[in-house]
Amino acid sequence: MEPLAQQSPLSDAIRKHKEFLFPAVATYYAEPVALVKGEGEYVWDDQGNRYLDCFGGVLTVSVGHANPTINAAIIEQTNKIAHTSALYANPNQSDLAEKLAEITPGELKKSFFTSSGTEADDTAIMAAKLATGRNEIVVLRHSYSGRSATALSAVGHSNWRPLSAQVPGIVHARAPYCYRCPYNMTPDNCGAACADDVRDVIETTTTGEIAAFMAEPILGVGGFIVPPKGYFERVYEITRKHGGLCISDEVQTGWGRTGDKWFGIEQWNVTPDIMTSAKGMANGVPIGWTIATPEVADKFPGLTFATFGGNPVSTAAALAVIKMIEDDDLRTNARIVGDYLREKLEELKEKYSIIGDVRGMGLMQGIELVKDRQTKEPAADAVLKVFEQTKREGVLIGKGGLYGNVIRTGMMLNSTKDNVDELVQALDAGFAIC
Numbered sequence: 001m002e003p004l005a006q007q008s009p010l011s012d013a014i015r016k017h018k019e020f021l022f023p024a025v026a027t028y029y030a031e032p033v034a035l036v037k038g039e040g041e042y043v044w045d046d047q048g049n050r051y052l053d054c055f056g057g058v059l060t061v062s063v064g065h066a067n068p069t070i071n072a073a074i075i076e077q078t079n080k081i082a083h084t085s086a087l088y089a090n091p092n093q094s095d096l097a098e099k100l101a102e103i104t105p106g107e108l109k110k111s112f113f114t115s116s117g118t119e120a121d122d123t124a125i126m127a128a129k130l131a132t133g134r135n136e137i138v139v140l141r142h143s144y145s146g147r148s149a150t151a152l153s154a155v156g157h158s159n160w161r162p163l164s165a166q167v168p169g170i171v172h173a174r175a176p177y178c179y180r181c182p183y184n185m186t187p188d189n190c191g192a193a194c195a196d197d198v199r200d201v202i203e204t205t206t207t208g209e210i211a212a213f214m215a216e217p218i219l220g221v222g223g224f225i226v227p228p229k230g231y232f233e234r235v236y237e238i239t240r241k242h243g244g245l246c247i248s249d250e251v252q253t254g255w256g257r258t259g260d261k262w263f264g265i266e267q268w269n270v271t272p273d274i275m276t277s278a279k280g281m282a283n284g285v286p287i288g289w290t291i292a293t294p295e296v297a298d299k300f301p302g303l304t305f306a307t308f309g310g311n312p313v314s315t316a317a318a319l320a321v322i323k324m325i326e327d328d329d330l331r332t333n334a335r336i337v338g339d340y341l342r343e344k345l346e347e348l349k350e351k352y353s354i355i356g357d358v359r360g361m362g363l364m365q366g367i368e369l370v371k372d373r374q375t376k377e378p379a380a381d382a383v384l385k386v387f388e389q390t391k392r393e394g395v396l397i398g399k400g401g402l403y404g405n406v407i408r409t410g411m412m413l414n415s416t417k418d419n420v421d422e423l424v425q426a427l428d429a430g431f432a433i434c
């Protein structure tokens, strides 16, 4: 593809963004992009440039931009009634809750809806504390859970924590970060040794009686960190031995993203007591969701309320997204197209020594860049170069990792191998200039 025209001067949207938004609302790229239109896998900026969107607004546009089926469900519901509040039942919320009880693993049955992943995680932590009568929560370093006082206190990245911990009792165990294994082991010989850190953290930094362990099945913002086999089995066993509940944060890994299964935790042969999600659940319409076993949910006392929770429009969108994932077998597609992408990324790794690690599952694939494969010194500058070049090639990607040196791709669940080829060609051009 021909390199795209440079954006100059700044568009009105970008100028006003810089002038009127908190500077902390940082944008990607030296010259930020203002998006004005989306269709399927593609988006357009306000200069008329088209891009293949391989990040979907952080794994949120799950079945394509402006998807006609999802939009029809949203429009139909908006024209009927757009808001009820949780003080009244509405058919979409009830149908969605019933469907979620059916597709979630184990005994998960009762849902609480909100508007974001942050609120979903807050609700999960609150529910665990109320159900157990305990206060301490174990989370992982390199994890991300949002920006409320509780969620922020659980985040395992200093750069996403503008304030120190606001909520006491949240402790951080080591991440199962195999590429940077703290024990200098490899996934095939470690026996998931890092899982024992959860036990050590409980025994040394808590009362020993925790309310819950909360983790993402693959650490998203952390740079798509994939735990070794056996990790979750061991950690869930340790957690339960200490009387804690197990919470799976599926904000990024839900809805077939990891391939074949509805939820990421199902890849690890364990069953959580509480699960959360948001992002891809409604293809970009704001939604947050917490589901728990009746045993946990029924111990949430008194009244609780979220004005937009279970909103008929966002739940209509979620119902339509889930139906589409089912009807079009997108969980299988995520595995097949994801495997193809992985194969291509491994080929790039053979070609470019700057690629230290390629990892992920399904359509959640990341590339960690290093200055040297021996020292593994993070190459965040190279990520920025790849960003600028892939943008010139007409492809949008994401990044993450504590050191900002991991390229993240979160292609739509209905992406094709042709889309993968387009992405890989752009990445190739990016790595070539590093």
Ligand SMILES: Cc1ncc(COP(=O)(O)O)c(C=O)c1O
Pocket: 058, 115, 116, 117, 118, 119, 121, 144, 145, 146, 147, 216, 220, 221, 249, 250, 251, 252, 278, 279
């Ligand atoms: C795993 C995970 N949990 C929670 C959140 C918070 O979600 P939100 O930004 O919708 O509040 C995020 C956001 O990126 C996330 O990745």
